Amino acid sequence: MVSKHQVLNMLAHIEDPELHRSLTDLNMVRDVQIGDGVVDITLALTVPNCPLKDQIEADVRKIVGAMLGVSQVNVTLTAMTDEERKAIFGEPTEGTATQYNKVDRVVAVMSGKGGVGKSLVTALLATALARQGLRVGVLDADITGPSIPKLFGLRPPVRSGPMGLWPLQSQTGIKVMSFNLLLEYDDQPVIWRGPLIGRAITQLWGDVFWDELDYLLVDLPPGTADAALTTLQSLPVNGIVMVTTPQSLASMIVRKAVHMAQMVNVPIIGVVENMAYFVCPDTGKRHEIFGPSHCHEVVLTAGAPLLAQLPIDPTVAALCDEGQVEAVELPEVPEMVKAFVQAVPVKKRE
Amino acid sequence: MVSKHQVLNMLAHIEDPELHRSLTDLNMVRDVQIGDGVVDITLALTVPNCPLKDQIEADVRKIVGAMLGVSQVNVTLTAMTDEERKAIFGEPTEGTATQYNKVDRVVAVMSGKGGVGKSLVTALLATALARQGLRVGVLDADITGPSIPKLFGLRPPVRSGPMGLWPLQSQTGIKVMSFNLLLEYDDQPVIWRGPLIGRAITQLWGDVFWDELDYLLVDLPPGTADAALTTLQSLPVNGIVMVTTPQSLASMIVRKAVHMAQMVNVPIIGVVENMAYFVCPDTGKRHEIFGPSHCHEVVLTAGAPLLAQLPIDPTVAALCDEGQVEAVELPEVPEMVKAFVQAVPVKKRE
DSSP, rough: OOOHHHHHHHHOOOBBBBTOOTTTTTOOEEEEEEEEEEEEEEEEEEEOOOTTTTHHHHHHHHHHHHHHTOOEEEEEEEEEHHHHHHHHHOOOTTTTGTOEEEEEEEEEEEEESSSHHHHHHHHHHHHHHHHHTOEEEEEESSSSSOOHHTTTTSSOOOOTTEEEEEOOOOOTTTTEEGGGSSSSSSSSOOOOOHHHHHHHHHHHHHHHHEEEEEEEEEESSSSSSSHHHHHHHHHHHHHHEEEEEOOHHHHHHHHHHHHHHTTTTEEEEEEEEEEOOEEOOOTTOEETTSSSSOHHHHHHHHHOEEEOOBBOOHHHHHHHHHHHHOOOOHHHHHHHHHHHHHHHOOOOOO | OOOOHHHHHHHHTTTTTTTOOOOTTOOOOOEEEEETTEEEEEEEETTTTTTTHHHHHHHHHHHHTTTTTOEEEEEEEEOOOOHHHHHOOOOOTTTTGGGGGOOOOEEEEOOOOSSHHHHHHHHHHHHHHHHHOOOOEEEEEEOOSOOHHHHHOOOOOOOOEEEEEEEEEEETEEEEEEEGGGGTTTTTTOOOOOOHHHHHHHHEEESBOOOEEEEEEEEEESSSHHHHHHHHHSSSSOEEEEESSHHHHHHHHHHHHHHHHHHOOOOOEOOOEOOOEEEEEETOOOTTTOOOOOOOHHHHHHHHOOEEEEOOOOOHHHHHHHGGGGOOOOOOHHHHHHHHHHHHHOOOOO
């Protein structure tokens, strides 16, 4: 018959899949009762709704159940008290996750102007990078007008572990975090003055367990105020993709963002013109429905190459509304991503 | 021969066209010299670049020149010192203009979402109201991404008088003030944290000499942060026009703005859907290039009527880029303005 000592010895070989430390090391084992080949194990999870609790339970059942003399394994899950958690992890501090995160390149997608398609460009870049097998995250820094969750079809809840908030995973494995995922209703307004907006962004950076990423794309809101300032000054941004639309009016406002980037010394790696034209499905003719392009003004001011001119495509709009941005196929995207990766190459993986 | 006393007596009947007080009352007359029918008058302007200095000079020439025995009038203009100005007007205080302004109705044009055409809707409403002979002002509350000056083709400088900053006048007489008109270059970024943004908006309200207006339209930036909060809480806003676009994504973010308006108890007077469709010039066929409309979601949440569905029209984009928004003719506008005026009617003029 199996002994309690043998069971504990086995539990010492089962790791918490998030923390990569054994269940005994994490002081999670609360009780082990053995009788007639039936083993009852009580484990205290580090957080009540540990996202990996099912996996932990399955690992325990499988490994203990494989022991000689064990016919049945019952697992009861409880949660640690705050004191127990502190004893293991210390006081949780703001930005706890940062020490565990390894983000290779951070690129902000910016415009200054609203409604030009920053979120679409962010999502298209993320999707294309993920298709290449790269590990990609998207941080939605638009706190009051977030588009990212809807584009990727993601909904709350967001779960958290001892390392911080867990980003949601998109259908193709992109890690996504947005303040909108932390709200009860998606159309709930965030009526905050600027300093809180800035703080929310640093939290989405420092309190989210991004783990290892090749690229983290930060989708900025319009304007050159708090959100842009905090992102460009507090996050280790390696470069900026500047998004514009054909109108001269948009170009003027985007050039404000270009000047801001230059003032805070963050390089602009390229310009993307969105909504450049519409191809009439009946005639195949291109219509410059927002007028002739003024993106050369942005390119000149930015001193950065034009990465792409993207059309207006009702199919794209429909896929975005359905949360299927990862299914978008635009012939302009591969070239855009190629230039992007050349401008901010990831380091060689170890 | 005319005497100095007679000339001074005559100057006591000439009013400063802005302040409606006589030149002698304002202590503007610095010197009067008379010799051989030639009258030399030196006037100290209340501010160095008084926008009405030409008119003052012309009035003086005309009226003094009409006196018997006067063959020539020479006018020399200087400016008051700060001390002289203070002796007449007292210390200038923040919001000096408010006590002189009589604004009947203040309506904010809002969206939450960027790039939906808030500024276009603002300009179209202003133009249509001005065409009806109403006195209209436009306050551009988008400090970091201002579109209004370019739409109306307005450029700096903004001049100021003792009552405050003078709004610029558009081609059809709309009074316009935007923070962008106070910048040296139009693509200069305003890299400010939120509290300064809020303060800039209260200044555009309180430090601008709007004089008498039937309607002041406030063009809000995207988001539900500082600019929207300050405008809806610090300005006497009578109602909101909510602007949306067909996409479901836009609708979600616009509903955030609707909820914000409801929280701060400002009535939404109507919803305008912009970029609803594009009519192909070759086939005359309507294309819903941003997908089918979701504006009913906004209308339902807002509990306010749909004022208009505006198309995407390259002619409109071109006129906007040329600063000719007042020349835009859209068949949807008259109905929109009719409903607008019914929702927020001006008081009967005295």
